[in-house]
Amino acid sequence: MTSHQAWSVEAATVILQAMPAEERLMLPALQRIQAVFGWVPDESVPVIARELNVSRAEVVGVLTYYHDLRQSPPPPVAVQVCVSEACQAVGARPLAASLEAVYGVPLGETRDGVEFAKVYCLGNCALGPAAMVNGRLLGRCDVERVGAAIAQAQSVLA
Amino acid sequence: MTRIYVPRDSAARSVGADEVARAVENECGVRGINVEIVRNGSRGLLWLEPLVEVETSRGRMGYGPVTPGDVPGLIDGGFLEGAHHELALGVVDDIPWLARQQRVSFARVGIIDPLDLDAYRATGGLRGLQRALQESAEEIVGDVLASGLRGRGGAGFPAGIKWRTVLEAESLDKYICCNADEGDSGTFADRMLMEGDPFTLLEGMAIAGVAVGATRGLIYVRSEYPDAIATLRTAVDIARVDGWLGVDVMGTGRTFDIRVVEGAGSYVCGEETAMLESLEGKRGMVRPKPPIPALKGLFGQPTLVHNVLTLSAVPSIIADGPGDYQALGVDRSRGTQVFQLAGNLARGGIVEIAFGVTLRELIEDFGGGTLSGRPLRAVQVGGPLGAYLPAEALDVSMDYEALADSGGLLGHGGVVAFDDSIDMATQARFAMEFCAVESCGKCTPCRIGSTRGIEVIDKITAGVDRELNLVLLEDLCATMTDGSLCAMGGLTPLPVLSALAHFPEDFHRPPEVTP
Numbered sequence: 001m002t003s004h005q006a007w008s009v010e011a012a013t014v015i016l017q018a019m020p021a022e023e024r025l026m027l028p029a030l031q032r033i034q035a036v037f038g039w040v041p042d043e044s045v046p047v048i049a050r051e052l053n054v055s056r057a058e059v060v061g062v063l064t065y066y067h068d069l070r071q072s073p074p075p076p077v078a079v080q081v082c083v084s085e086a087c088q089a090v091g092a093r094p095l096a097a098s099l100e101a102v103y104g105v106p107l108g109e110t111r112d113g114v115e116f117a118k119v120y121c122l123g124n125c126a127l128g129p130a131a132m133v134n135g136r137l138l139g140r141c142d143v144e145r146v147g148a149a150i151a152q153a154q155s156v157l158a
Numbered sequence: 159m160t161r162i163y164v165p166r167d168s169a170a171r172s173v174g175a176d177e178v179a180r181a182v183e184n185e186c187g188v189r190g191i192n193v194e195i196v197r198n199g200s201r202g203l204l205w206l207e208p209l210v211e212v213e214t215s216r217g218r219m220g221y222g223p224v225t226p227g228d229v230p231g232l233i234d235g236g237f238l239e240g241a242h243h244e245l246a247l248g249v250v251d252d253i254p255w256l257a258r259q260q261r262v263s264f265a266r267v268g269i270i271d272p273l274d275l276d277a278y279r280a281t282g283g284l285r286g287l288q289r290a291l292q293e294s295a296e297e298i299v300g301d302v303l304a305s306g307l308r309g310r311g312g313a314g315f316p317a318g319i320k321w322r323t324v325l326e327a328e329s330l331d332k333y334i335c336c337n338a339d340e341g342d343s344g345t346f347a348d349r350m351l352m353e354g355d356p357f358t359l360l361e362g363m364a365i366a367g368v369a370v371g372a373t374r375g376l377i378y379v380r381s382e383y384p385d386a387i388a389t390l391r392t393a394v395d396i397a398r399v400d401g402w403l404g405v406d407v408m409g410t411g412r413t414f415d416i417r418v419v420e421g422a423g424s425y426v427c428g429e430e431t432a433m434l435e436s437l438e439g440k441r442g443m444v445r446p447k448p449p450i451p452a453l454k455g456l457f458g459q460p461t462l463v464h465n466v467l468t469l470s471a472v473p474s475i476i477a478d479g480p481g482d483y484q485a486l487g488v489d490r491s492r493g494t495q496v497f498q499l500a501g502n503l504a505r506g507g508i509v510e511i512a513f514g515v516t517l518r519e520l521i522e523d524f525g526g527g528t529l530s531g532r533p534l535r536a537v538q539v540g541g542p543l544g545a546y547l548p549a550e551a552l553d554v555s556m557d558y559e560a561l562a563d564s565g566g567l568l569g570h571g572g573v574v575a576f577d578d579s580i581d582m583a584t585q586a587r588f589a590m591e592f593c594a595v596e597s598c599g600k601c602t603p604c605r606i607g608s609t610r611g612i613e614v615i616d617k618i619t620a621g622v623d624r625e626l627n628l629v630l631l632e633d634l635c636a637t638m639t640d641g642s643l644c645a646m647g648g649l650t651p652l653p654v655l656s657a658l659a660h661f662p663e664d665f666h667r668p669p670e671v672t673p
Contacts, residue, residue, distance in 0.1 A: 025439025027422060058440075065441040067423035068381050084343030084592075085538055085585070086574045089501030090529060120425060120542075120592065122382050123346040124169050125574070126204040126499060126506025135384060139172035 004038035004074075011036070012044050016051040024052060026062045030069055039070040075115035077153045079146065080132040081107060083118045086125035095129045098143045114150060160193045160238050163211040163218065165268070167200035167353050168385040169346065174225060175208040181226035182210070185233055193238070199354020201268035202508030203255060211250055214240035220247035255524060260486060261510045262494050263470040264347075267354035272389060275396055278357045286473035287402060290365040291410050295325055298369040298476060305480035306492025307472070311337055311430075311465030312540065312569040312645070314491075314558045320462060323452040324370040327460035332372035334363050335437065335456060335463045338379040338386070339421050339428035342541025344500040344572030347508060348466035351496075352379070352386035355470075356393035360416060362469035364403065365476055367414035370462055375416040378433050381423055390418045425596035429644045430463045432598055443598045444644045465570070467496055488514035491557035501538075501574035502528045518552035520573055532577040536585075536661070540569025542592055543649035545656035546582065565656060567649070582661035587615045589653040597646060604647025607638045611654065621669035628665065631658070 005011060015036055016029055029048050034040050040063055049056045063069050081096055096107055096118075105111035107118050124130035127139030133149040164179040165171075179195055186193045201220075203209060209222035210232075219240035221232060228245060235243045247253060261267075270277035278284070290298050303318025324332060336359065340348040352359060363375045379387050394416050397403040405413045419437060421427055427436045431445035434456050455461025471493060475483050483493045491513035497520055499506045504526035509515075521527070521537060528534050534549045539556075545566035547554070554564045561568045576585075590611035599605045611634055617627045635651035642648040658665060 022417070027436060027439040028419075029439070031420065031422065061441050062439070065424065069422060082343075085542060085588070086344040086500040086572075088585075088588070089574055089576045089580065119382065120596070121341060121343040121345075123340060123349040124172050125344045125346050125501065125572070126503070127169055127173055127207070128501070130172065132382075137168050137172040137385075139169060 005036050007037050007041050007043065009043065009047055012047045013051065016048065026052060026054065026059055027066070030059070030063055030066075034069060038074045039072060042071070075110045076113040076157050077150055078115045078117065078134055079150060080117050080119035080122070081146075082120070082122050082124075082128065082130040083107075084121045084125075086121070087128035087130055090128045092129040095141060095143065095146075099146060102143055102147070113154075160191075161196060161213040162193050162238075163196045163198045163213075164208065165200045166197035166272070167207075167350060168383075169204055169350070170200050170207040170209070171385075173207050173223070177226045178208045178210060178224050178229065181229040185229050189233065191233075191238065196271050198270060199267045199272050200350060200508075201250060201256065202264065202350065203253070203505070204507035205505045206247065209247075209250075212237055212240055216240060217249040217251060220250040220253070221245040222247060255505065258524075259510050260494050260512050262474055262483065262486075263351065263358070263467055263496055264355075264508060264510045265474070266358065267351060267508075270355075272354050272356055273392055273396060275357065275400055278355075282477065283357055283473070284361060284402065285477035286475070287361050287364050287368070288408065290368045290476050291408055291412070295369050295371065298365065299325055301476055301480045302369070302472065305471075305475045305483040306487070306490070307468065307475065307483065308491070308558065309465060310467035310471070310495070310570065311428075312567070314568065317464065317468055320452055320464075321366065321370055323450075324372070324460045324462045327453050329460050331374075331457075331459045332370060333456045333459060333461040334366045334370070334372045334375040335434065335451075335461055336363055336375065336377040336466060336469055337428060337430060337433055337463060338377050338383075338466050339433060340383070340466070340570065341380060341425040341428045342543075342570050342572050344538065344574035345498050345541060345570045346500070347496040347498050347571065349383050349386050350508060351466055351470055352383070353389050356390050357397065358470045358473055359390075359466055360393060360397055360403065362472035363416060364407065364414050365472050366462055366464070366469060368407070368412065370460075372462065373413045373415070375414065376437055376456070377416060377418045378421060378427070378437055379418060380421040380428075387418060387420055394418060424598075425592075426598045426644070426646050429646060431644070433463070434461065441598070443600045444646075446643060467570075486512040488512075488555065488557050489559060491559065495556065495568070495571050497556070497571045497573055499525045499573050499575075502530055502534075502577050503575045504529050513555075513557040515556050516552065517547070517554050517556055517573070520556065521552055521575060525573075525575065528575060528577045530577045530579075532579065534575060535578040535580055536576045536582065538574045538576070538653065539572070540567045541572050542589065543567070543645055543652055544569050544572070545652050546585065546660060547656070548660040551660075565659075567652070582657040582664040583615065583619050583667075586654045586657040586665075587612060587619075589650055589657075590615060593646060593650040601641070601643040601647060603638045603641040604643070604650070607634055607642075607647060608650060610634055611638075611650075615654075618665055619667075619669065624666070628658075
């Protein structure tokens with residue numbers, strides 16, 4: 001994963017004020033915060049509310065609505081496993097079960113710095129099962145292929 | 159210098175295209191052979207990816223699927239001259255799978271470097287926009303109407319009528335919004351077009367802007383498509399520099415500019431009004447209709463909302479006139495549909511062909527049957543909200559009306575095949591589960607009905623008051639169908655009820671053998 005900045009109200013304010021006028025909206029503001037800090041700390045809510053002249057409740061409403069927005073720091077390695085129909089048709093369920101068994105963690109949780117999440121379609125439906133490891137799309141996945149990508153992502157970080 | 163094509167499409171990269179491109183570069187470098195490597199889009203023969211092409215006097219010769227380890231042997235065997243090899247596919251344009259297609263929207267995908275504007279022009283690009291700038295708004299809208307083009311996102315609404323509505327709406331501010339939130343499992347045509355030929359989409363939007371009097375366009379792309387987002391943003395910059403996007407489109411003094419907006423992982427934002435809410439930076443909650451977006455859309459202004467494939471069909475319709483497009487297809491489904499063959503199929507990929515092809519032709523002739531080699535059991539057409547059709551129902555014509563008559567829907571053209579290892583009660587449960595996860599929560603039938611649906615299906619498979627709960631499930635589905643605000647809750651019953659209708663045995667097993 002790309003490196004992120006440490007949280008500060010000052011940095012957040014600078015980032016928000018630098019946004020072009022047409023993008024000064026809640027979702028783009030939250031996405032910008034996450035891009036810079038890696039996640040959306042609770043402390044950013046009043047800053048966004050103040051900068052965009054909206055209520056904190058509205059910001060929290062948007063923050064909690066979208067699956068992509070993180071309310072806790074990101075793990076070093078994020079694995080998304082497609083669990084949708086096209087991948088189910090070629091073994092996404094056994095793949096998910098094997099990953100859970102090998103890494104000892106259910107989908108949706110993090111262990112040893114590796115987060116396993118369900119995703120509903122990565123648009124690689126003719127080459128399933130599909131997965132994404134730190135933004136890198138993988139096709140025709142089995143446990144070994146996903147494991148190799150995880151190991152590679154870890155070695156990049158090490 | 160020999161020109162070699164290695165796709166940059168993310169599906170091709172997901173099975174090693176980058177590594178193959180590097181291997182070709184390295185191997186040729188070591189041997190002192192001068193080659194030009196072009197990173198094209200994908201031809202859509204996804205089971206053959208990475209599919210490498212070599213330009214020869216006989217045409218572009220294909221090889222695939224290529225691994226980095228194959229590269230030295232390919233070069234030894236003379237593939238730079240198009241020589242035969244066990245991975246050789248011959249002239250790619252002559253591969254029957256491709257030769258039988260009628261590519262309009264995908265005409266350029268896989269042929270050129272997606273960001274090479276000269277190549278785009280050389281293959282007929284920008285003729286549509288040039289013509290549109292010389293025509294009156296009424297003429298352009300008339301052409302779109304005459305082409306018979308209907309919305310490819312799923313609803314199939316006649317595009318020309320929408321254009322006319324936005325054109326006639328009075329406002330200083332109008333928008334063109336492209337829906338690229340392609341969330342349906344089994345669909346990837348929008349992604350491949352945005353990655354493989356982004357200028358076509360931008361040109362289609364610019365024509366729409368000129369026609370209806372909009373100066374601003376937005377493309378809402380799902381965050382799961384980072385490569386498409388990057389490609390589009392670069393394409394927009396290139397178009398601005400070239401002068402066909404921005405404040406003075408092709409020197410006509412007219413303004414049209416495009417901004418690419420990234421989604422944030424919400425399926426329901428593919429519903430047009432939820433997408434508009436999300437584009438306004440809010441929670442992606444569905445709006446009641448009316449008012450329709452064509453009159454009150456983004457920020458309350460008249461807004462033309464179209465799917466990627468609808469807008470991408472526009473440049474050739476305007477450049478060549480509506481007649482060619484209208485001549486294709488059947489009944490009220492005119493032109494071509496970009497079908498996406500996915501799931502358990504031996505030959506998955508993009509099949510763009512006139513409406514009226516049968517599902518059997520897609521599954522058997524193009525798809526080559528199941529990948530696993532086991533008998534086909536079910537096909538889900540039209541994404542997660544589409545019906546499961548049994549293997550016996552493959553003779554249905556693939557057009558809007560025929561599919562609706564057979565209890566299904568065309569949706570965004572996704573075709574997902576399943577072999578006989580699939581349990582349809584599990585699939586029905588998944589449909590409810592997906593709805594529960596992705597429901598925006600605005601209307602009760604969808605928000606609560608989906609969770610109740612999971613519980614009822616669990617009771618059915620567990621053998622608890624089975625007959626009573628089957629009645630309850632049908633009742634619940636009727637409530638969701640009739641009472642939901644949008645297609646999310648309104649169509650989730652379709653996969654559930656079709657599974658129940660065509661595969662009742664899966665709901666009547668002894669509980670102990672239910673997977």
